[in-house]
Amino acid sequence: MRTCPCPKCGTLKTKLAPRNRMADRLLGTLTIYPFRCQLCAHLFTTFLGKLKTNPRRNYDRVSVQYPAQVRPIRDPSQRVVVEGTLSNLSLRGCRLRTTQRIPMGCQVMLEFHPAEYDDPIMVDGAIVRSRCAEGIGLRFSSLLRSEERRLSRLLALRLPDQTL
Numbered sequence: 001m002r003t004c005p006c007p008k009c010g011t012l013k014t015k016l017a018p019r020n021r022m023a024d025r026l027l028g029t030l031t032i033y034p035f036r037c038q039l040c041a042h043l044f045t046t047f048l049g050k051l052k053t054n055p056r057r058n059y060d061r062v063s064v065q066y067p068a069q070v071r072p073i074r075d076p077s078q079r080v081v082v083e084g085t086l087s088n089l090s091l092r093g094c095r096l097r098t099t100q101r102i103p104m105g106c107q108v109m110l111e112f113h114p115a116e117y118d119d120p121i122m123v124d125g126a127i128v129r130s131r132c133a134e135g136i137g138l139r140f141s142s143l144l145r146s147e148e149r150r151l152s153r154l155l156a157l158r159l160p161d162q163t164l
C-alpha cells in the first residue's frame with residue numbers, strides 16, 4: 001500500500017487536497033497532486049501515478065462529542081454565550097449542535113472541553129460558515145500555536161492514516 005507522509009512533520013495523516021488553482025489542474029493531468037497534512041496544515045505535492053477525483057474538502061473531520069461554548073467577539077459584555085455540543089472537528093473547523101440562534105458570518109470565540117484534557121481548548125477566532133436546524137458550522141480563523149498543537153494531538157488519535 002502506498003503512503004504519503006507529511007514532509008514537514010512525518011505523519012501519515014495526510015489527505016488529497018482540492019485542486020483549485022490552474023497549476024494544480026495542469027499538474028493533476030500528470031497525476032501530480034496537492035496533499036494537505038491534517039495535523040500541521042502543510043501543503044505539498046506528490047507524483048501519484050494514478051488518477052484520483054478532485055476532493056471537496058482540505059480537512060477530514062472526526063466525530064466527537066465535546067461540550068462547547070461560543071461567544072460573539074463583538075459583544076462587549078461577553079455575556080452572550082451559546083452552549084452546545086461539538087459533533088465533529090478538524091484542524092480548521094468544526095460543527096456545533098445547538099438550539100440557540102447565531103447569524104451567518106458572525107465572528108466568535110470557541111471553547112470546548114475534550115474528554116482527554118483537563119483544560120478546555122480555546123479558539124480565539126472562528127466564523128459561522130453554515131447553519132442548519134441542528135446547529136452551526138464554524139471555520140477557525142485564529143488559533144494560538146499552543147492550542148493548535150493540543151488540537152493536533154486529539155486529531156492524531158482519531159484520524160486514519162492515508163492509504164492510496
Ligand SMILES: [Zn+2]
Nearest residue numbers: 006009037040
Ligand atoms: Zn505535517
